[in-house]
Amino acid sequence: MIVSTSTASKRGSAEGKAASGGFFAKIILFIRQVIDELRKVVRxxxxxxxxxxxxxxxxxxxxxxxxxxxxxxxxxxxxxxxx
The missing domain is CATH 1.20.5 (Single alpha-helices involved in coiled-coils or other helix-helix interfaces)
Structure with a gap:
């Protein structure tokens, strides 16, 4: 998968925050990732x-x-x- 550097850095920092954050930060990160994947779906x-x-x-x-x-x-x- 090819990801632009700005997207990769945003994702990396968000994942880093979730990893260092608590339980709810991980849930929010998961929901954001699900929404991002659903936007890619071609109907x-x-x-x-x-x-x-x-x-x-x-x-x-x-x-x-x-x-x-x-x-x-x-x-x-x-x-x-x-x-």
């Missing part, structure tokens, strides 16, 4: 979200069909063996 567009959702539904349907087919095969095999 998908509506089209991407629809495509991802459809891909997930198709994938789940295929997996469900495979499991049902395997289950039916095992049931018939057990019925044939123990008849």
């Amino acid at each position: 998908p567009t509506r089209d991407e979200l629809v495509n991802y959702t459809l891909a997930l539904i198709v994938f789940l349907a295929l997996i469900m069909a495979f499991v049902v087919g395997l289950d039916q095969l095992i049931v018939r095999l057990i019925s044939w063996v123990f008849g």
Whole structure:
């Protein structure tokens, strides 16, 4: 990760203060870092979200069909063996 020197020095001093500070300083530092990371999140567009959702539904349907087919095969095999 590339960080500018001004950001790195700010982060370093904030982390230094939290390390030397108390319990609440560490909690505040953690919350600030979480907020910084959440600002970096790239949200998908509506089209991407629809495509991802459809891909997930198709994938789940295929997996469900495979499991049902395997289950039916095992049931018939057990019925044939123990008849």
